[in-house]
Amino acid sequence: MSCILTAEHVHKIKAARKVLKEFKYEPAKLEKGYANKSLYINISNNSIVSKDVTEKMKDVFIGGKGFGLWYLWNAVNPLTKWNDPENEIVISPGPIAGITQYPGAGKSLVVSISPTTGSVVDSNVGGHFGPFLKFSGWDALEIQGKADREVIIFIDGNKGTISIEEAPLESVDTHLIIEELTEMYAESDEDKRNISVVSSGTAAQNSYIGLLNFSFYDKRRKSPRVKQAGRGGIGTVFRDKKIKAIVVKFNGVKGDLNNPVDLKKIQELGIKLHKEIHDFDAIQTQKREVGTANLVEIMNDYDLLPVNNFKYGNHPETWKIDSKQIKKKVTQNMPDGCWYGCSMACAKAVDGFILKTGPYKGQKVLIDGPEYETVAAVGSNLGIFNLDHVLECNFYCDTYGVDTISLGTTTAFLMECYESNILNKEITGGLELTFGNKDAAMELLHQMSRGESFGKIAGLGVRKIKELLVKEYGAEPQFLNDIGMENKGMEYSQYISKESLAQQGGYAMTNKGPQHDEAWLIFMDMVNNQIPSFEDKAEALHYFPMFRTWFGLMGLCKLPWNDIEPANNRQTSEPAKVPEHVQNYVELFNSVTGKTINKQELIVQSERVYNFQRIFNIKMGFGQKVHDNPPYRSVGPVTVEEYLSRQDRYDQQMKELIGVAPDGKTIEEKIKITRKYREDQYEELRQTVYKRRGWTENGIPTLEHIRNLGIDFPEVLEVVNKHL
Amino acid sequence: MIKVNNRPVEWQEGMTIKKLINILKYSYPVLIVTINGEHIPREKYEAATVSDGDDVKIIHPIAGG
Numbered sequence: 001m002s003c004i005l006t007a008e009h010v011h012k013i014k015a016a017r018k019v020l021k022e023f024k025y026e027p028a029k030l031e032k033g034y035a036n037k038s039l040y041i042n043i044s045n046n047s048i049v050s051k052d053v054t055e056k057m058k059d060v061f062i063g064g065k066g067f068g069l070w071y072l073w074n075a076v077n078p079l080t081k082w083n084d085p086e087n088e089i090v091i092s093p094g095p096i097a098g099i100t101q102y103p104g105a106g107k108s109l110v111v112s113i114s115p116t117t118g119s120v121v122d123s124n125v126g127g128h129f130g131p132f133l134k135f136s137g138w139d140a141l142e143i144q145g146k147a148d149r150e151v152i153i154f155i156d157g158n159k160g161t162i163s164i165e166e167a168p169l170e171s172v173d174t175h176l177i178i179e180e181l182t183e184m185y186a187e188s189d190e191d192k193r194n195i196s197v198v199s200s201g202t203a204a205q206n207s208y209i210g211l212l213n214f215s216f217y218d219k220r221r222k223s224p225r226v227k228q229a230g231r232g233g234i235g236t237v238f239r240d241k242k243i244k245a246i247v248v249k250f251n252g253v254k255g256d257l258n259n260p261v262d263l264k265k266i267q268e269l270g271i272k273l274h275k276e277i278h279d280f281d282a283i284q285t286q287k288r289e290v291g292t293a294n295l296v297e298i299m300n301d302y303d304l305l306p307v308n309n310f311k312y313g314n315h316p317e318t319w320k321i322d323s324k325q326i327k328k329k330v331t332q333n334m335p336d337g338c339w340y341g342c343s344m345a346c347a348k349a350v351d352g353f354i355l356k357t358g359p360y361k362g363q364k365v366l367i368d369g370p371e372y373e374t375v376a377a378v379g380s381n382l383g384i385f386n387l388d389h390v391l392e393c394n395f396y397c398d399t400y401g402v403d404t405i406s407l408g409t410t411t412a413f414l415m416e417c418y419e420s421n422i423l424n425k426e427i428t429g430g431l432e433l434t435f436g437n438k439d440a441a442m443e444l445l446h447q448m449s450r451g452e453s454f455g456k457i458a459g460l461g462v463r464k465i466k467e468l469l470v471k472e473y474g475a476e477p478q479f480l481n482d483i484g485m486e487n488k489g490m491e492y493s494q495y496i497s498k499e500s501l502a503q504q505g506g507y508a509m510t511n512k513g514p515q516h517d518e519a520w521l522i523f524m525d526m527v528n529n530q531i532p533s534f535e536d537k538a539e540a541l542h543y544f545p546m547f548r549t550w551f552g553l554m555g556l557c558k559l560p561w562n563d564i565e566p567a568n569n570r571q572t573s574e575p576a577k578v579p580e581h582v583q584n585y586v587e588l589f590n591s592v593t594g595k596t597i598n599k600q601e602l603i604v605q606s607e608r609v610y611n612f613q614r615i616f617n618i619k620m621g622f623g624q625k626v627h628d629n630p631p632y633r634s635v636g637p638v639t640v641e642e643y644l645s646r647q648d649r650y651d652q653q654m655k656e657l658i659g660v661a662p663d664g665k666t667i668e669e670k671i672k673i674t675r676k677y678r679e680d681q682y683e684e685l686r687q688t689v690y691k692r693r694g695w696t697e698n699g700i701p702t703l704e705h706i707r708n709l710g711i712d713f714p715e716v717l718e719v720v721n722k723h724l
Numbered sequence: 725m726i727k728v729n730n731r732p733v734e735w736q737e738g739m740t741i742k743k744l745i746n747i748l749k750y751s752y753p754v755l756i757v758t759i760n761g762e763h764i765p766r767e768k769y770e771a772a773t774v775s776d777g778d779d780v781k782i783i784h785p786i787a788g789g
Contacts (some may be wrong), residue, residue, distance in 0.1 A: 248736040284754050301751040529729040529784070565785060570756040572762075575785040705751075 010172030011509055013169040020151065023048035023162040027137035033095030033258045033592040034057070034058060038536060039138040041153060043241060044085050044145030046164050053139050060711065064094030064607040065122045066551035067140045068111030069616060070264065072120060073715075074395050075144060078504040078619055082115040082233070083148045083240045085563040086592075091198070091246075092140035096592050097555025099341075100255045101263075101270035102584075103277065103556030106131050106339020108214065113530060114232040114512075115208035116406070116461040119465045119488035119620040120613060121232030121512045123550055126338035126347075128196040131555075132157060132250040135257050146241040146708070151152040153186065157250035167244045172271050173449075174199045174213045175365060175399040178224040182217065183245050193217040197224065200235035201401025206451030207459025209406035209491075210235025213398060216338055218349075218705075226350060227338050228483040230403035232460075233489060233517050235302030239401070253340060262595035269340070269591070271586050277343045277564050277638060281350075285563045286323075287346040295372040296380075304496045306381040308435045309412035310485050310633050311642045312481045313496040317385035321375050325387050346562050353391055359587040360399075370394045376494035376693045377408025382415060393442060400449045405515075407448075409491035413462050413484050429453040464487040483639075487556055488622060497634045500526040501678075502537040504630030508630035511613045514616040517558065518545040547582070549606035554589065561585075608709045611694075611701045612716070618700065627698040630687060634676040640667045643674075650674055653689050701724060726778045735776045736775040745782065758782040 028035040040049040053067075061070045068090035074089045090111045092096040099105045108130030114121035120679030133141055136157020143153070152167040171177045180199045186192040193574025197215040210233045213226035225433045229235075256263055279290050296318065299305035303313035319325070331352070335345030350367040370390055378393040379385065397404045411433075417423045418433040425432060431440045431454055447455020457465060462484045468477040485492040490513025503526075505520035521540050524530045531537045551558050562578045569575050586599050597605065617623025637643040641652055644667065651662040654670060660669055687697060700723045706712045725733045728748065736743070741757055741764055757764040757772075758781045764772045772779060 286753070298752055301749045523786045527729070527750075529731060530729070553737050562786065565754065569785060570783075573757065575783070578785075 005179050005183055005269045010180065013167075013180060014184055016153075016169045018166040019163050020166055021046035021048060021164040024658055025050055025137065025160045025162070026523075027124055027160045030134065030257055030259045032261055032594050033716060034063070035134055035137045035139045037111055037137055038071070038092075038140040038142065039155075040144070041162070041164065041452075042141045042145040043143065043147040043153075043164060043243065048162055048164070049224070052286065053147050058095075060608055061612075062095065062553040062605055062609065063114045063139060064097070064107075064555050065109040065549070067092040068109055068122060069120065069609065069613055071140065071142050072111050073616055073619070074614075075142070076113060077623060080113060082113045082237055086144065087113045088142050088144045088235055089234060089241070090140055090142050091133065093134050094393055094553055094555030095258075096588060098131035098134050099258055099592065100253070100261070101266045101338075101341060102340040102560075102588055103273055103344045104228055104339075104560040105555065106342065107551070108133070108300070109552045110229040110234050110236045111619070111637060112214060112232070112237050114234070114489070115236045115462065116233045116491075117490070117513055117622070119512075120550060120616045121234065121490075122613075123212075123229035123231045125212065125229035125534035126227035126557065127676050128215045128216040128249055128339065129246075129313050130246040131253070131339065132194075135250045135253065136248055141246070143243070143246075144243065146240065150242050152181070153246045154264065155246075155248045157248060158252065165529060170244050172205070172239075172244060173399040174226060175199045175395075177213045177245055179215070182215070182224045185247055185249055189222075192224075193219055193304065194251040195224075195247065196251050197533070199401070200238045202450070203459065203494055204235035204448040205239035205447070206456060207402060207448050208233045208236050208461050208464070209403050209410070209459060210237075210239060210401045212238055213401065213405045221349070221351065221366065223366055225346075225347075225366065226398060227368070228398065228403070228582065230405060232512060233403075233406075235401040241358060248586055255341075260592040262591040269588055273560060273581075273584065274343045274562070275694060276566055277560075280567070281344075281564055282567060287344050287529075287559060290323040290327055290330075291346040291348040291369075291374040293348070293370065293375060294325045296375050297322040297324075299372075299376070299495065300683040302527065303499070306376055306412075306494050306496055308383045309381060309416040309483060310492070310496060311416075311639070312645055315385065316381060317633050318380060320385040321379045321387050323388055325556045326370065326375070329387065329391065342557070342560075342614060344557070344564065346559055350391055354389070355392060355395065357392065357442050357512050358396060358449075365395055365618050367391050367395045367408075368398065368486065373494050374408075376405040377404045378411070378441065381408050381412045381436075381494060382441055384438045384441065389438040389442070393445065396442075396445055396449070400445065402445065402448065405493050406491040407445065409485050410462050410465070411444060413465070414458060414481055415445075417469065417475075417480075420479070422469060422480075423472065427454070427473065437499070455632075460487065462491050463489040468522040479638075485631055486514070486632055487630055488515055488627055489690055492634065495520070495522060496617055497522065498636055501681055501685055502531055502540055504635050505537065505541050505689055506544075507634060507687055509628045509686065510608065511617060512544070514634075518548055519611075536684055537685055538692040541689045542692045543577070543603070546603045546606040546610055547577070547611050550585070550602055553605065553609060556585075586696070600620055604709070608711050611706065611709055612711050614699075614701055615706075615711075615716055615719055618723060623699065624723070625697070626684070626700060630682065632675065635682060636674050637671060640671070641717065643667050643671050696724065698723065725775060726776065726780055728780045728782060735774070739774040740770060741772040741780075742781065744755060744774055745769065748782070750782060752784045753787065756785055757781065762766055764768070
């Protein structure tokens, strides 16, 4: 880590702390993956309450994101805005979280009302906080209210104490505060690994796209590192509540703390997967070696890497930012995970990187990552093929508390607006926001941190910038809506979906917005052609979002599901589902909780929560057909240059699929014909998906479906009945 | 003409699975390949000849980004 933390500095900030409220409790012993208690903290009046987790909650909402949605549902009303005191941040790890025998079991789910979408958002994050929270006796942490001064919440899971502390002198930027708090709350160097900090940063308080960092202590580097809950602006909510950090301390991690019913079975499942990873990772996805960054060159090869605001899918200079180059920068070069026992070990870090810009210019820092999404978002999608820029931007996004995906997609949109003469230097305060201009892109981020100039505008995110450009500068709304890569107010993650109808739905028919963690079907659809009919695509858009929702109920990472595959997976009837690993998850859940689900019931568990989240959106004024409309850039070519870049393909499709001869037509005419066809295809897909999901033509879950799922609570029916 | 994943692809004299994968720029590290339903293991990609009219499947077993 970069900062030079002196004992004097730590003493000074410690001396300035003032305990505003202290609460003592008897840490619950976990039973079958649950503490059966959740922690409620209101920082408006400094109240701290221990709540019981009921059997019904566990049956219906399971844990993780399910618990978060249920608590938030009860906390807000349809008029609640993201910055109202009623809004909550709920962190919950899930019943499987914290096991150390099976890879990828250290996740937390964070739920809140989002500043960018105005509705409920969930974000999945690694680091040690979630398991430590559960081992401290809490299945979930709800934070409500708004503090009138800067505070830190500290949970000591061994002593059984919780305190809300005034924190006037601590830093806000993450790379500083995680060091300060790790030092302050640890009793020795050895004790530092027992600390995990949730923090954000200065740009989160000046933008709507703020993220939360969750720390874990790296013993080899002797430094805390971070993982991010990036999507939906929850870091902005965090800073609006005047929370500088949440700290949990727990000493005594062991493999059996969840008190599962069948530890031996969990060990067997874990050993089997560890062996697969050991034997096959090097010839499969190389997560242990390069993390997720290997996708950079793969996406480029398949024309799926976003370039210049998702106009194009590849670029000849991609090699400059691909995983081979990143590997040269990663300093540890050995498997590196974010939770104990994860042999998938996809975490990576760059040590000793010397910053070239910003307030920490000249300092040597540690950078966690970069992940594929970051490389694409702040690299190729901005037309920037410079790895040092990507690393610098990665560092500043993390420490300033900004989501790299939202920042990248927003900056790409601004760059296209600039090149289309919608923006100019006068409006941007002198920034020449052309594609490829790395200096302008970095300065925009620094301005966001300072809350000044055009960076403040950029921090609004794509949807609100579109509204502003129309209102203040008379921009043409349709063009902005076509090229502004957002849906429901959330910026798109980094895949080109134009040639995959299923993925267009996988992005726009999501609950929280276009994040690929619900469904990623591009290869099944565009490359493998395995789901050719509307019904096939709808089935995939039912199964995969439901299956992947399940990870968020449990506290699990998605990667060990299908970024490693058993040797015989190719011989199975549905290799895309990785059936053996699905069965592992069924057995893992049963072995922890003592319940007896099968793979069908696993999907039903998710379906309950998924449909509840859809209804939650409806409660907040969203969640209907109109909110599942994609921007046309995600469906087909908007501009002439974009059409020309794939003219052969589009002309051929016009002839073979649409039945229209392209000869003699202008590019503009061809764009129009292509658009009509593609939008009709999307509409037909949408109706097929709604039907498969048990929804009406307007995207509302039917009463029959709600009853079948057992979520027909009076308050749920009240919301739905208004729309049926 | 051959079919790859049920889509037409121009056949070339001397085509092998390895050459076909290169033409299609299929760089994903894990592929499931069949010719007319017969599985072709990775070590035989260079030797496996693709004839005109063959039905080739090159499946990328990936459903998650």
